[in-house]
Amino acid sequence: MSKIFLGFDPQGLKTSFSYVVKNALIEYCNKENISYTFDLDDDVKEAIVPSGIDFFTYYAAFKKRDIKVKVVAASSLADFMIKKDKNDQSLTLSLDAINYYRKADELLIHLPSQKKFLENFNITTPISIVPFYHNSTSDNMLSSQKDAFMHHYQLQPNREVIVSYGILTKKETVMNLRAIARNIPEKDFIFFGKVTPEAMKQTLFEGITKPDNLFFYPHLPEELYPSFLLNCKRLLLIGDYLASPQILIDCIYHKIPLIAYKMSGYEEILNENTASIAKTYFALYNVLNEPANIAKADAAYETLERLKVFPALNTK
Numbered sequence: 001m002s003k004i005f006l007g008f009d010p011q012g013l014k015t016s017f018s019y020v021v022k023n024a025l026i027e028y029c030n031k032e033n034i035s036y037t038f039d040l041d042d043d044v045k046e047a048i049v050p051s052g053i054d055f056f057t058y059y060a061a062f063k064k065r066d067i068k069v070k071v072v073a074a075s076s077l078a079d080f081m082i083k084k085d086k087n088d089q090s091l092t093l094s095l096d097a098i099n100y101y102r103k104a105d106e107l108l109i110h111l112p113s114q115k116k117f118l119e120n121f122n123i124t125t126p127i128s129i130v131p132f133y134h135n136s137t138s139d140n141m142l143s144s145q146k147d148a149f150m151h152h153y154q155l156q157p158n159r160e161v162i163v164s165y166g167i168l169t170k171k172e173t174v175m176n177l178r179a180i181a182r183n184i185p186e187k188d189f190i191f192f193g194k195v196t197p198e199a200m201k202q203t204l205f206e207g208i209t210k211p212d213n214l215f216f217y218p219h220l221p222e223e224l225y226p227s228f229l230l231n232c233k234r235l236l237l238i239g240d241y242l243a244s245p246q247i248l249i250d251c252i253y254h255k256i257p258l259i260a261y262k263m264s265g266y267e268e269i270l271n272e273n274t275a276s277i278a279k280t281y282f283a284l285y286n287v288l289n290e291p292a293n294i295a296k297a298d299a300a301y302e303t304l305e306r307l308k309v310f311p312a313l314n315t316k
Helices: 012-016 018-031 053-064 093-101 110-121 136-140 147-151 170-182 197-205 222-231 245-253 281-289 292-307
Strands: 002-005 045-050 068-072 080-085 088-093 106-109 128-130 161-168 188-195 212-217 235-240 257-263 277-278
Touching: 002 018, 002 245, 018 222, 018 245, 045 053, 053 068, 068 093, 068 147, 088 093, 106 110, 110 128, 147 222, 170 188, 170 197, 170 212, 170 281, 188 197, 188 257, 235 245, 245 257, 245 292, 257 292, 277 281
Parallel strands: 002 045, 045 068, 068 106, 106 128, 161 188, 161 235, 188 212, 235 257, 257 277
Antiparallel strands: 080 088
16 A cells, blocks of 8 residues: 655754744644555655755655655745845745745645745746644653753743744844833843844944843754643744745744734734734834734634634634
8 A cells, every 4th residue: 555755854853943844744644544654765746845955955856756745835934045136135935945845746735825925936836725733742741841842941920921933034033022022121032043143243343242041042852842732821923024934824823912013924814803013113112012813813813713824623
């Protein structure tokens, strides 16, 4: 009996959020009674890989064996590159990722706005919008495991934890994040991902030091991810187009309130009804000083239910 091959770059699982996609695919296969394998030597007729980089790793084998390949598009930071325009920087798909997407048999996404984003790059590969299967690990954690995230980063349970992730390319965004943390010392702010050297160096040159309640980490370990979902009080989306939307969807599943600061894309879940939208630094400061908007978190969840992003069998 043939199986679906799930292909992941082992290094990528350690240095990015690819494990979120991996676990969602495993959950999908388990819930739908689909046999899967991580061994390409098995009887494989179809493969799913989480990004263009992983596709490249296995491409020769796929082509030789005529294996149909599906790529979970725009799901990995590795598929994006920094675009420089005069004195500014932004995030865009890398040329390699676009090439991989065009070679794939099908692209898998979770949100209609992702399809719009991909079509801007003249990608003609068939695109399918599929449900996101939430990883149920966090639903069944022991009480002793729930605080692993807080213990690991030495965070106090009586302080609100606000988390951001992605890539920061703009000096202004880094400066504003530092200023926000400095002016709201009773909350802790954590950023997971990459800050470009240019953005970080420029703020250092201008004497903008990092406050004690702001933390930058390149990666969130997989073993801490379920606990993060249970302890993050608000998700702050800042800066460039957001890669790894699976994390955003997972947070919505857990009804974590969203704050969007100068974010573009994902308009179906980043709007005035589903998130606190801050277009200026002062608006962001005011939003963060207000209680978390639970009603908007509920609206975001209901929106994804209506769009069938959450499968019917996975209710909460």
